[in-house]
Amino acid sequence: MARSSVQPQSTLGRPQTKVRLPLGWFWPLFWSGLMVGSGIFGLWALAWLTRIPPLPDCDEVTAVSADGDRLICAQSALRVGSAKSLIQAVQLSAHYSPTHPFYVETQPVLVESSERLLDKATQKMHEGDLETATEWASQIPLDTPLRDAAQSKIWDWQQEWKQGQELENSIEQAIAARDWSAADNALRQLKLLSSDYWVGTRHSELQQAKQLEATAWTQLEQARGLANTGNPDNLGQALVIAQRINLTSQAWHEAQEEVDRWSQNLLLYSFQRWELGDVEGAIAAVQKVPPDPSLAPEAQDLIKFSHATRLAQQAQQDSPGYLQLFQLMEAIRAAEHIPEKSSFYEAAQTSMAAWQAELEDLQTLKFANNVASLRQGWAYDYASDLAWQVELERPRRLQAQTLIAHWQDEIERIQDRPFLMRARALAQKATIPALESAIAEARNVALGRALRIDAQTLIADWLDQIEIIQDQPILTEANQLAGEDQLREAIAIAEQIQGDRALHGQAQAMIKDWTRTIQIEEDGPILEKAKSLAYSGSLTAAIDLAAQIAPGRALYGDAQNAIELWEAERAYIWKLEAEEAAAEAAAEADPPDTFDTPGNAPNGEPMTQPPPPPIGN
Numbered sequence: 001m002a003r004s005s006v007q008p009q010s011t012l013g014r015p016q017t018k019v020r021l022p023l024g025w026f027w028p029l030f031w032s033g034l035m036v037g038s039g040i041f042g043l044w045a046l047a048w049l050t051r052i053p054p055l056p057d058c059d060e061v062t063a064v065s066a067d068g069d070r071l072i073c074a075q076s077a078l079r080v081g082s083a084k085s086l087i088q089a090v091q092l093s094a095h096y097s098p099t100h101p102f103y104v105e106t107q108p109v110l111v112e113s114s115e116r117l118l119d120k121a122t123q124k125m126h127e128g129d130l131e132t133a134t135e136w137a138s139q140i141p142l143d144t145p146l147r148d149a150a151q152s153k154i155w156d157w158q159q160e161w162k163q164g165q166e167l168e169n170s171i172e173q174a175i176a177a178r179d180w181s182a183a184d185n186a187l188r189q190l191k192l193l194s195s196d197y198w199v200g201t202r203h204s205e206l207q208q209a210k211q212l213e214a215t216a217w218t219q220l221e222q223a224r225g226l227a228n229t230g231n232p233d234n235l236g237q238a239l240v241i242a243q244r245i246n247l248t249s250q251a252w253h254e255a256q257e258e259v260d261r262w263s264q265n266l267l268l269y270s271f272q273r274w275e276l277g278d279v280e281g282a283i284a285a286v287q288k289v290p291p292d293p294s295l296a297p298e299a300q301d302l303i304k305f306s307h308a309t310r311l312a313q314q315a316q317q318d319s320p321g322y323l324q325l326f327q328l329m330e331a332i333r334a335a336e337h338i339p340e341k342s343s344f345y346e347a348a349q350t351s352m353a354a355w356q357a358e359l360e361d362l363q364t365l366k367f368a369n370n371v372a373s374l375r376q377g378w379a380y381d382y383a384s385d386l387a388w389q390v391e392l393e394r395p396r397r398l399q400a401q402t403l404i405a406h407w408q409d410e411i412e413r414i415q416d417r418p419f420l421m422r423a424r425a426l427a428q429k430a431t432i433p434a435l436e437s438a439i440a441e442a443r444n445v446a447l448g449r450a451l452r453i454d455a456q457t458l459i460a461d462w463l464d465q466i467e468i469i470q471d472q473p474i475l476t477e478a479n480q481l482a483g484e485d486q487l488r489e490a491i492a493i494a495e496q497i498q499g500d501r502a503l504h505g506q507a508q509a510m511i512k513d514w515t516r517t518i519q520i521e522e523d524g525p526i527l528e529k530a531k532s533l534a535y536s537g538s539l540t541a542a543i544d545l546a547a548q549i550a551p552g553r554a555l556y557g558d559a560q561n562a563i564e565l566w567e568a569e570r571a572y573i574w575k576l577e578a579e580e581a582a583a584e585a586a587a588e589a590d591p592p593d594t595f596d597t598p599g600n601a602p603n604g605e606p607m608t609q610p611p612p613p614p615i616g617n
Helices: 002-013 023-050 067-080 083-093 103-126 130-137 147-176 180-190 196-227 232-242 250-275 279-286 297-314 322-336 345-372 377-387 397-427 432-442 452-483 487-494 504-535 539-546 556-588
Strands: none
Touching: 067 083, 067 103, 083 103, 103 130, 103 147, 103 196, 130 147, 147 180, 147 196, 180 196, 196 232, 196 250, 232 250, 250 279, 279 297, 297 322, 297 345, 322 345, 345 377, 345 397, 377 397, 397 432, 397 452, 432 452, 452 487, 452 504, 487 504, 504 539, 504 556, 539 556
16 A cells, blocks of 8 residues: 555656657648649549530520530420420521531421420411411521421411301302301302311311201291181291390391281280180290280289289199299289289289289198108008198198108008018028918918009019929929930820919920921921932922921921922923924924914814823822
C-alpha cells in the first residue's frame, strides 16, 4: 500500500515530453492523401461528364432555336401525338438541309409527323369539319416529302365538299317541292361520295328529313280526304290524324289553317248536339278538338268539360291505383274551372258530384288494395271488410265486388295450399300407397274452391302414375318376349292394357311395331319371289304374286310400286310386239300395184293373221 501511494507523486513530479512522429512517416501519408484526393476528383469529373444535360423547354423552342433543341422537341411532340403536337413536330423538324448533321435524324420525324397529321386531318374531314382539316393539312411545309400529297388531299376534299353541298341543296329543294323521286335520286348520288360525313351523317339526316316530310304530307292528305267528306266523325278523325303531323315539317305550316277550320266546324257540330240534348255525342265530338286559347269562352268550356270527362273515363280500371286517383282529381279540378254563367255549368256540376263519389270509393278501394298487398289471410279479410263499405248504390260497387271475390279466392288458396303441399310431399315416394295417400289429401280441396282445378290436375297425374306402376310389368314382360322373337305372344301380353290406362298409347305403339315386323317376315318372301319372277321375264306372274299382299300390310306400298313398274314394262313389251307383228304382216301382203283392196287376199278373201303369242307370260 505504501508503494502505491508514493508512485503517483514521483510521476507527477517529472516533466512531460511531446510525442513526435518520425520523419519517415511523412511521405507515405502525403502520397496516400494525394491519391485519395485525385480519386475523388476523378469520380466527380466522370459524374459531371456523364450526366444528362437538362432538356429544353419545348414551349419556348422555335424555328430559330438551337438545332439540337429543335430535334429533341420534335421527337417529344411526335410521341405526344395530338394534332397541335404533330404540327409543332413538323415545323421543328423541317428546313434541315441534306448536309446538316441532324438531317438523318430529323427526316424520319418529319415524315412520320406529316403522315400522322395528314391522317388526323382526313379524320377531321370525315367528321364534317372541312375548315379544321384544311388548316391542319396546310401546316405541312413546302419542300417536304408529303407537301404534294397534302395539297392533293385538300383539293379533293374541297371538290367533294362542293359536290356534296350541291346535292344537299338539290335534296332540300326536292323535299320542298315534294318531288320524292328526285330526292331519292339525289340521296343515291350522295351515297357515292367518299367522305363519311356525306355518306353517313348528312345522308342519314337528309333521309330522315325526307321521310319526315313524306309522312307529314301523307298524313295531311289523308286528313284532307276525311275532312272533305263532311261527316262529323270523319272530321274528328281528320283532326286526330292532323295532330300527329310533326310540328317541324313544312306540311304542318300549311295544315294549321285547315286544322283551325276543321276545329271550328267540329265545335259547331258539338254545340248542335248539346242543344239537342245529346251530351255524350257533344263530348265525344269535342274531345277530338285540339286546345286553342283563341277559341270563344263557350268553346273552351266545352273542351274543358270534354277533357274532364275523358280523364274520368280513363280512371275506369279494374285495379285501383294512384294514376286513377290522379285522373279523377284532375277531372274534378277541370270541371271546377267552368264558370257558373257557362251553358255547361250544370252538367259539369252533376258530373263532378259523380266523380267525387267515385273518388271517395276509389280511395277506399285503393287503401284496401294496399292492405291486401301484404298477402296474408287477415289482410285479405280486412281488405274485404273495407271493400264492403262501398254500398250497393255507389259508382264503384261492381269494382269492389270484383276485388272482394279476388281476395276471397286468395283466402281459399291460403287455406287449401297446405293440403296440396302435404299431398306433393306424400307423392314424392312414388309408391302406390303413397300416391293413394296423396290423392286422398288433395281431395280435401272441396268443389268450387280456388285451388280445386290444381288439385284435380295433381290427382289425375297421380292416378296415371299408379296405372303406370301397375301396368309396367306387363310391358316389361312383353318386351322380354319380343326380345326372344316371340312377337305374337308379346302382342297378346301387351293387349292386356286397356284403352283407358296411362300406358295404353305406349303399348299400342309397341304392338304396331311388332305387327309390322311380323307382316314383313310374312310378306317379304312373297315380294322377293315376285321380284325374281319379274327379273326372269315372267311379269304377269310377278304381278299376280305381288297382288297377294293385302292393303294395310307393312309391305303393301312396296308391292304396289313394284306392280306399277312391272305393268308399265309389260305394256311396253306388248306394244313392241304388236308393232313388230304389224310390220311382218305388211311385208307379206301383195305388192302395191295390184288392185286388191287392202286386207284381202288375191282371191278376194280377207287375210287372217293370228295374234302374236304372249311373251313373258
